[in-house]
Amino acid sequence: MTSYRSTIRRAALAPAALCAALVLGGCAGQSGGSAGHTAHDGASPSTGASPSTGASPSAAASSAGSAHNAADVSFARDMIPHHRQAVEMADLAVTRASSAEVRKLASEISKAQDPEIRTLSGWLTAWGEQVPARGAGHHSGHTMPGMMDEGDMSALEKSSGPAFDTAFLKLMTAHHEGAVAMAGTEVAEGAHGGAKKLARSVISSQTAEISRMRSSARG
Structure with missing residues (x-):
């Protein structure tokens, strides 16, 4: 139970x-x-x-880095036609230069400055600014430091061999010196982080190329 x-x-x-x-x-x-x-x-x-x-x-860092001022806009607007002229000068060296060093230097200039033109153009577009049209300020020797006038460019186009090498080294040295001065202004007065970084790169690379060109001109 x-x-x-x-x-x-x-x-x-x-x-x-x-x-x-x-x-x-x-x-x-x-x-x-x-x-x-x-x-x-x-x-x-x-x-x-x-x-x-x-x-x-x-994303936050990118947004903060997008701030820009009038100096950044001026730098981009001026450096685009300045670079375009340097690339045009460098392209002439392919068929006109007799010096292997001049041809090598010209090739390096084109490879460096073409992408920079695209970067600068992209910034202007993003900022709502107009990208300079091709030919704008192209042969004006008074708008930007180091820019060649029509007479200089015409003489370079008509020359070849050792005469071209001499003219190219002289004109490109002055052209680079102008770019370095413009980049220095951007570093001192600009606000956009990317633009200031590019300007410092221009100063470093083109100062080194100026030394090379002066050495080649003496040699």
Whole structure:
């Protein structure tokens, strides 16, 4: 009789224990789901986005670096035609220069300044400014330091061999000196981080090329 009653009590307790287990399991599932939702709403490791700003650190830095002033605009507007003329002068060296060093230098100038023209043009477009048309300020010796006038460019186009080498080195040295001066103004007065960085690169690379050209002219 006692054994029978024990069996009955165990049978009655089993459903209660099962129910308690199910309730506890449901609570644990809800707790886990809440934690997962919180992690999803927070900063994502893959993007680094902040839930308070919605922007990644890199995007914020890019936005801050886009600030520019009148000096940046002037630098871009002037350096584009200045670079275009340098590339035109360098292109003449392909068929007219007799010196391997002059041809090599001219090739390096084209490879360096063509991408810079695209970068400067992109900035002007992003700033809502007009990109100088081809030919604008192209042969004006008075608008930008170092720019060749029509007479100088015409004489260079008509020359070849050693005469071209001599003229090219002289004119390109003056042209580079003008670019370095323009870049110096940008470094001192500009606000745009990218433009100032490009200006410092112009100063470094073209100062080195000026030394090379002066050495070639003497040699």
